[in-house]
Amino acid sequence: MTDGHASAASTRHIIQTPSAVETLAARPFLNEPDTGIDDALGQIPTHSLPNLTEIFGLPDFEWAARRHLDSASYAWYRNAAGGEWSYRNNLEVFGRINMKPRVLVDITNIKDSLPTTILGYNFSAPFFISPCAKASYANPNDAEDGLVKGAAAGDILYIIAAAKPKSSQVLFQQLYVTNNLTSTQAVMRRAEKAGYKALILTVEAPASGDRQRAHRFGWQLYKQLQNMTSIPIIPKGITSVEDARMALQAGAPAIFLSNHGGRQLDTSPSSLEAAIEIYQQAPEIFNQVEVYADGGVRYAVGMGRPFMYANMYGSRGVKQAIDIMKNEMALDAANLGVADLRKINASYMRWENNGWYS
Template identity: 30%
Template sequence: MDLATLREFEAEARARLDPAHYDYFAGGAGDEVTVRANEAAFGRLGLLPRVLRGVTKLQTGITLLGSRAAMPVLIAPTAFHRLADPEGERATARAAAAAETIMIVSMAATVAIEDVAAAAPEAELWFQLYIQPDQAFTGKLVRRAAAAGCKALVVTVDSPALGRRERDLRNGFHDLPGHLCCENLRDGARGGRVRPVVMAPELSWEHLDRLRDMTSLPIVLKGITHPADARLALDHGAAAIMVSNHGGRQLDTVPATIDLLPDIVAAVGGAVPVLLDGGVRRGTDVLKALALGAAAVAVGRPVLWGLAAGGERGVGRVLGLLRAEVEHALTLCGCASIHDLDPGMVRRSC
């Protein structure tokens, strides 16, 4: 596969996907201001390299919440992988294992968490969860994730209602094709009723406390954009925070995550790791986020582009490109380790 950039993978995926499915993956809420801002904001930041630092061996590995990764790039939770490739989340998990990174499996996956884990026993898996109003069903999902070997729960907290995604409305895309479903939402064994994902505006910090009582797994709160919420997350036992605006798919005009990151890092004060997703398309983007205080980043759409363009091999190529770009940018910045990056190496250029 001779595609050389993540942008080329997106173009190839667009050519292969059903147009409505491409729009589902690529689109966002409202005017998609936030979708565009996430990527554009990285372009307004410049890297200030150091020189003559004697870099001989690069160190890009991280350990997060008991999971190890060879690079500070995780696979963000995204739904419906079987729209992109028949193997779906199985292929993504195998590519994640080969790349030695962490895959966050979506609650809305089209392959059950047990089958994802079985397809890639070596993979480091976390499980993304929308807390459901039915507490018993939420508990069942948490137990399934733990039994499958997931090492953390990533609780999405920015979705009291589904974002108004106008591409999907224009395309009439409301449901998966009949041969697919959200396999983690079955009530029972194969063939059982599939529940809908319920977005519940009544959810509160109290519900997070109840979830904390259900499990010993570390909880990552995904969707934090306000420093006050970051501080509350610490009060309620979050093990990590992910600065995320849901890829621009929920509330439009939320600022770019890279612009929000420094205030969240300051609010947390090093108490827990801070992760970031949204708009990462280059190794230089990864370095900018790390320099500004992120412990790692997560990528969603680029993984789907790789999956649509080339299945497991395509995902592997996307992850390989990002790792190579991270290593190359580290070398040019005069850093032997990702831990050598600091805020003084990032400058707003416009």
């Protein structure tokens, strides 16, 4: 989310207490909201995909994936770290912030305000497809191509994990740092040559020695990487105001709030909580750089799992997921009384007298 498209994430800090964690763990977790699809399509044989015309919301894609994919493939997308508290929190944290609707607002042109820019590139909506690996698990034939082509058809950004652009389509590439900087630089040069417009440096996952090197050299490593490439590098995995400040001091053109979908450190804060902390303690950051976010998002900003499930249908499914998102975003904004998405801000949120907040 950019400053012009600040969402519910730009409100204030949520304090999670041990008792709150215990309360969450003690009650059932609703991973898929009830959209009525099981009543309508539950008779479809296992491993069969329902017709795409029967998919009306993003949760429907996961329902279809849970029944269609083999257990190992579904588990790859669905799993999370430890007791999955962070994954649960990613999904549920949005429900703990109340909306503050406005009325008697002219919302007739709300859809016209959906287009946005990300790092100066034009897109048709203020949300994107977050990087996820193993696209072939959902679609062995199309794999990454389904996501690339679907993003192109819907004119949104895809932060790709592993594939090459086939046209002038704007794509960002995910980057993991290894202990071999020569190898990392080779990856960056290939990304430049292939036409990627930015690198998303994943700093929240310890894979490939990434975290150890980052701890040893701090943000000096980021500056070193910047000097190895001509395209922007965006750090992904910011979950605190301190790291957000350090990223800006290191010259990051944007920051990406994420806890890796709750798949790395259980009890790590959600991107919403991180955004609220930054908004409370350093609100100027939202005016200084673009701020992106994912993790538990099912109705705006960056999403990973829902699009991986949609890719079971190839580019058609990805495009339909994009269309669903655009329609829901416009409807929700209209009901909230937002006339222009580019002007949404924290005044549309209400948090007084709520025990979760401070």
